Amino acid sequence: MIKVQTIKGMNDILPADLLKMEYVESLLFKSAAKYGFSRVQTPILESAEIYKSTAEFPEEKCYSLSDSKGRKMVLRSDPDAPLVRLVANNWVNHPKPIKLSFCGSIFRSWNIHRREFKMFSLSTFGLDGFVADVEIIRIIADVMEEIGFSGHRIEFNNLNLFRDIICAADREPRQDEDIKRILHDIRFAADEEAIAAILRSSGLSENIIAMILDLFHSRSDEPRIYEILDKASKMFPALTPEIGKTLSFKASLASYGLQNCHLNVSNLHGTGFYSGLTYRIFSKNGSKEIGDGGRYDQMMERIQGRPMPATGIGLGIERFVELIEAEGLTISLPSRAKNMIIAFAGSELADRCRPILRKLRSAGYIIEEDLASRDLDKVMRYAKTKQANRVIMIKSAEPEALQLKIIDLDEDKSDSSLVNDPEELYDVLLKC
């Protein structure tokens, strides 16, 4: 017998949840469009080569398969690399910036609960300043405001601060990939001792190790972080530009009305492909992030051979919906047209009235004719599962008139009415 369960980590989405997800998606797209973002789509299957440009999604972790000619393909595990491919294939010489919005299924075999989920992302190509980063954070914050969040918290980091400290301390130039590996290892280190061990094995001196540990220890204690960075810049003047950039980023966030933004140097998410500023958005007091992003300025060069700065942010739709509800907020779906379930006592009566149902649909109503001949109680039960607003039971009355029983499910009341012909029925249903 065939198992009727979904595959582990893959979920069906039932109507009530899907309506919420689609609504949240529409808010995100609408907000992005107001900032000039255009929606695009990429295939779910990509050449396995595509993720080789990032250390974050190695092929062995991705869902992968071969086509009939033996070419390796992977299921999309992140939108950024496919979007870089899309831009490389179509818009290398297009006027910049290129602002793209995207929503699609993402597959991650390593996730425990959700191995397929919908991700919304915003990407800006062709701008190296952080104004693009600020803009995409602002868009997400706009949507949060619209949904009713009481505020947001933004945590950001600049991976180049660590890169510059490590590089400045080295006597010999160090490869960028080597620094990326160190940061990646630190990100998954169990504790400070493990971090120290990684830094020691990388040949860094004890005073540099102490400085980096001090930074990690400070977490989101901003005055302390700036104190350490100030000290570091005096020791290594090469650090000064990145510190200035980090401070300016914060000021720019404020100029876009984004308050409650904090530098948190212990946040090393996305070290596999981010190249500078990174950020995460939370609700004001939430501990689970709503979305995260950062700059991936080198990905285009790895994929296409020509550099093009890029930045992006992504958020999981299912997770966003969960976090909205965890905040105690209600996702108020846009008011749909009035939804009526119409039941007829007899098929001849239905034939007579059906043109009126069509006319009502043309007028924008959601009209479902009850196809199962059944009593009113059963129709009512069915109507409640469909969240209908009205149930109308229509019977014949002598000689040609129609007897209506109108049940208002919103107000939990009922009414009766007698109409002389289908045209009059139309007028009554329009008003009910």
Place this chain on the structure above:
Amino acid sequence: MSTHNLLSGFQDFLPESMLARNNLVSVVRGCYEKFGFLPQDTPCLERTELLTGKYGDNEKMIYSFEDHGGRRVSLRYDLTVPLTRFINMYINNIVFPYRRYQVGLSWRADKPGKGRFREFMQMDADIIGDESVLADVEVLTLMASAMEALGVRSTIRFNCRQILDSLVEMCQLDSETSVSLMRSIDKFDKIGQAGVLAELAGIGFSPGIIDKVGDYLKITGTNAEVLQGLTRLLGEAGAFQTGIALLSSITDLLAVQSHSLVDFEIDPTIARGLDYYTGLIFETRFVENPEFGSVCSGGRYDRLLKRPNGEFLPAVGLSIGIDRLLAAMKSVGKAPVFKTTTQVFIANFDEKLSSEYLKLAGELRQAGVAVEIFSKQSKIAKQLDIANKKYIPLVVLVGPDEISLSQVLLKDMRAGVQITVQRDQFVPAVLERLGLNNHPLAV
């Protein structure tokens, strides 16, 4: 440098095609919802065992692989077979009849061709748990409503399995040869009557059978004439009475409705290849380009879905291939055309004025206008060229002079005219220029 090409048979959707596709989805979805259908979604990946044995020879086109837990998994081939699992899983949560629709991608490792992709989007709508003729008519009416909403003159051609069974019975064919007969009839639109008969002769059908099939394929005319023709030819077959009663009922129920752009025709040549259809079958094509073929099809499948106790759940549904529909609409010049959703471009005279640009953009966005600020200071002519290439209709020009005079320059790229407005009249003026005159802030 490495090259990263798009996989063969797959497509990216750039903004213009994305906007067109979204528009079609939105129009069709609106129709589905007006008929009381609700959305549902299923994962892209299913256990391979669910899909095997469902698609005959086409099974080799399923993308399958082993996941990290050693399970054989497959990308869904269509939206119907996953529905069998869905119904089983949620049988206790569903109130029947269940009207559902699904918009989703499917994958087939088919040979790519014009308008045929390995990844494609479908929009299915089904009524499950309802064996009534009325449900058949609702699905046909829904199809007609969708075509009307899209503004395309169409013909919905329908037939039923029992009529085809009657032909098989009259020709005294076994199940294997009857499949060959159905496959040949299914090609009628492409190869015509002579082609179908020649193919049957090539397969080895006897001249008597070929004559009978020839007579069957010749039945045309009004719906009443077709019903009469079928009765004359197949009236003695055992399955015929059920079939003719169904077609007559459907025709009668459709007759009370009027559709300005859609005709319903009984067409004996509609055979539909899929084995799982058990009653009504239908296809839709555009009047202006019938050669393009069917853009939407469906039918009744009463023996595919089951309750956990093994009892069959009757169902009827339709499926629209969105990419194919879009290609068909293009072929008759009816495809929606959109270039951009951005309405205003704010040019950047001086990066020092960024906060003023942000303020202008914020006011417009608050009023529901889509705005792009050009984030780098550069020559205005270059910026206007960019706005033009992006098809953005209105450009806002604000430099130090305008700020000192509390003015804003609006350049309408469509008309090539430039107007000066006072800063406090800026938002209403933009709304008026964009034709959003009913907006509360418009002048």
